[in-house]
Structures are given as structure tokens and as C-alpha cells.
Amino acid sequence: MNLDQVASYLAVIRTGSFHAAARDRGLSQASVSQHVRALEEQQRTTLIVRDRAGCRPVPGTEEFAHYAGLLIDLAERTSHVLSRRRLMVGTASNIGTYLIQPAFRSFTETNDAELVIAPNGQIADRLEAGGLDVALMEWWDDRPGFQAVRWAEEELLVIVSPAHPWRDRDTVHTAELAVEPLLGGEPQTGTGTLLREHLDTPLRVSMNLGSTEAVKRAVRNGLGISLVLAGAIQDELATGKLHALRLTPPLHKPLWVILRQDLPTTSPAWSLIDLLTPPKQPA
Template sequence: MERLWPHKGGGMRMLNLSQVQTFLAVIDEGGIQSAAERLACSQPAVSQQLRKLEEFVGVPLVVRNRSRAVPTRDGDLFLPKARSLIASADRARAVVSDRRLVVHASGNVGVYLAPRLIAVFERDLDRPGTVDLVITTNRHAVDALIAGEADIALTEWSEDHPAVEWQGWRREKLVVIAGPDHPLAKERCIPRQALLDHPIIGGEPGTGTGRALAGMFGPDAGRLRVARQLGSTAAVKEAVKAGLGLSVVFAYSVAEEVKAGTLTMLELEEADIFKTLFIGLGRESPQSSMARRFATFCLASA
């Protein structure tokens, strides 16, 4: 971190806070060697940083001798200002580093996966309340990330953008669900074409499920009888329970209902359907940023 400073030759020079930290380490530790150990660098590097600082201010700041390094008179005058500069820099860094991480997640991911991930992440950090979770649509999550309103997006699809870095996160199985009284409920496995004969709840174009169905049926996707657009998996499940049609959802989102017998899970004869979930973050996010740490944690937990 640096501060601009005028000098006799015209233009601006910069006060380097790394050099100021080196000066403080030399004074506090009483010598070049001890300062180097504290800063985890070499003694020549400490001497060079100190020399550059003295060149910048135009006066010697430290008396170097064999027994102990002590400040000169000018060094004594500079010392409280140096401590104030470093303290101000630390406060400025804390304003940013202590900010809560904002995660926008699409509906299913936000409801069924993100809360547990966040709980473990915060527990590992020993910092409860570090993450703000916003549950929204895929479209809004992507837009929030591009606009800088979100640090992380957890979505069911990705979208190329120069400012965004996407990583495939996990592959999740999609299943067909039916109400317990549906004509297909007693079938364990059905042909894909059977979906064309019954109303489909959800899966409208543009949604994550809609994209999966389009990929599965190709040109025949237009023959699907998408009957109702309910906006949430919870509403879809209730509609299916009521016998209004079939639906295609993430297997993890109906595990409890299938176990309780309120919904039936149907396999497809042709092949299982999987959908990749994505993590998006700013391409310029530093490696040390909380966004990078959270993304790395999610990938390791997949």
C-alpha cells in the first residue's frame, strides 16, 4: 500500500508502507537480524527497504551499531507517524476483509445445498454470520454476479462473461416424480416418451430443469405438455402430490418425500439424467479473498 508524495524534482513519489513496516520492525526488534526474522525475509532485504525509506524522507532514521539499532532524532519524530500509517492501513484492510460474503444461489441450490455448506464453512472459520445467502433465480444470480452485487453465484447453468470465472461444481441426478395415486406411480422405470403423454409441472424454457429437458428430448421438447409454472420446487412437489402431473426435479430435493411415501421416484429406461451445477465468482478475485476460499471449500466438499 503506498502514498503519493511530492519531491524536489517534480512529479510524485510514493511512500511504501512495506518500507514503513520494515522501519518499525527494526526499531521494535532492536536490530536488522531480528527484524528480518520477524518479517520472514533476508537481512539484506531489510537493509535495502530501510535505505529506500531513508532516501525517500531525505534523512537517516536509524543508527545502526553492533549492539542495537535505535532511532535517530528524525527517526523519533517519524516513529509515531509510522505507527499511525500502519494502523490506518490495517483499519482500511479490515473494512474490506471483514465484509460479509454475499452468495446468490438459484432456488434448488439455495434451499437444499447452500445452507449446510455455509454452516460448515462458517464453523471451520469460527466466524458465524460471515455469509449472506440470497435465494433467487438462476438468471438473477448470474446478473447479480456480473453487476458486482454478489461475490459468488451458485447456479444450474453458466453464462460466458469476461468478468466472471465459472467452475463446474457437482453433477446432480434428476428424477421423475409422481404422486402416489398417479397411473405411473407403481412403475419403477418408464420410457422417456412416457413423459410426453402426461402434463409436466415446471420445466418451462429458461429454467434449469427446462434446459435439462430440452437437452434430453431435443427436437421433441416442444411436445412436452408443460402445464403449470409454479416458480418453486416446493410448489411443484405439492402440485405433483395433488395429482396435477409429473415433474423432473433433483433427487436430493425429494429424498424426504420419497422416504415418507408422499411422492414416487421414477427412473428412465434410457439413462439417468444428470445436471452440472456451477460456481461463479469474479475473475479478478484475489487468491486470498473470501470468495476464493468459499469456492475452493465448495469444490472440495462436492
């Protein structure tokens, strides 16, 4: 598969037009069109829908586009591996947005590293494809060839709006959650699995909103309640925009560092793990 053709194809999808893709890649529009046409001929299928709304993947080709992106990512890493020893660290969205940034900033004071934040499932795929050296995740599906190190755990809290009837309470029993509209966030975080394993009460999710930020906004507007990592709501608690309750019994989510089993111990990834998991003090 020709990488220039793949890169042009992805640029068209990303920018929404052949003209913008050509400008983005520093090529002529004719060259980009030729690249996409050649790729479609090689794959024996149309890959891009062209209409007045712009350019987008043909329905059913989204998975091809996903793996094409992984291919370009890996190719770029391969081309730089001998000249640039940068550690590529991937994090699930909540960890990268709310939990890891102070520690990562400290890590980059002595290490050349780049942080990639994406949904949990995308980070897992990029790690498996070789586009990342190490990943910090809320969930891992035990793919072969990798090891998982538990580096922390984060309490799950129930969040409600300041106008909710529970606003004056500090705790809520898990059985009470079944009577409230529950808002879901990003899929593949493992929260649903964790709840099913530890809660006797079946919960019904009324909406899946795709991100913790969207969930927080919806809760603030009184559309329902949700369960989020404690570290994801510190700003809202400080300003009174949300109210949090602890679950009874408490529920904690493990957080994982995932890396290849054959990664040399000299890799900076192990220094990152040491930073995140300091030795426990003797009792």
C-alpha cells in the first residue's frame, strides 16, 4: 500500500475537501485526486463520498480509515526512530485531561516525551499497532504481548446538579441509582463492567453523551445524574456548579499502565511507571 496515497486519502477526510487536503499536504489538487483514485483502484472500491456537503468516508469504510491512520502513525514513528528517541505516551481521555498532566509535566523535565489523548479504545489500538510506547488506561482487554501495571485507583462519585433533591446529601446507596436517569459518557472506559460486577442493582443509562465534559454539562442542566472519576470534577465542585455524593458502599476504578512485555528495562517508559507508582512507605 502506497503511504503517500494513504496520507492524501486521510487528508481529504480530515479537511473535508480535495483543495484543503492539497494545501495541507503541500501538493497540487491534481496529485491528491490521483492518489485517492489510485488507492480506490487498488482497494477496488470507492472510499470517499463527494457532494456539496464536502468529502467524507463512504459508509462502511470507517474501519479502513481507522487502520489507515494507524498505518501512517506507525510509518512516521518508524522514520524518526533512529534520530529521535521520543517516548510516545497515550492516555485515555479522562486520565489525560484530568489526572496525569502534572505528573507528565514533571516527567518531561528529564525525558523527551509526547502525550497523546484519545478515547480508550483508540489508545488501545494505537498501542497494539506500535504507534505508542506506553498507555495509561481505565480499562484493558488483555491483548497478548502486553503487560498491565496497576498504577492508581480513582473513586467513582455520583454527580448531581445543585438543584437536585440530593444536593444536601453526602452519600447515596447504590440501590437508589436505579430510580434516576443515568447519563453515560465515553464508551470502553470499563465503568459499565465495573458497575455490573459490584452493584446488585441493574442501572439503566438514559443517554450516552460520548465524553465526561458533555456529561458534566448535561448534569448541570438537570438532565440526569452520572458517575465520574473523582479527579474529573474538582473544578466544578470548587465553584459549586456540581454536587458530588459518595457511593455506599464506595466504588473505586483501577487505572492501568500498559506496555509491551518485551520493552527493554532501559526504556523511559519504566521511569514513567516509577514516577506514577512510588514505593509504599513501611507501616
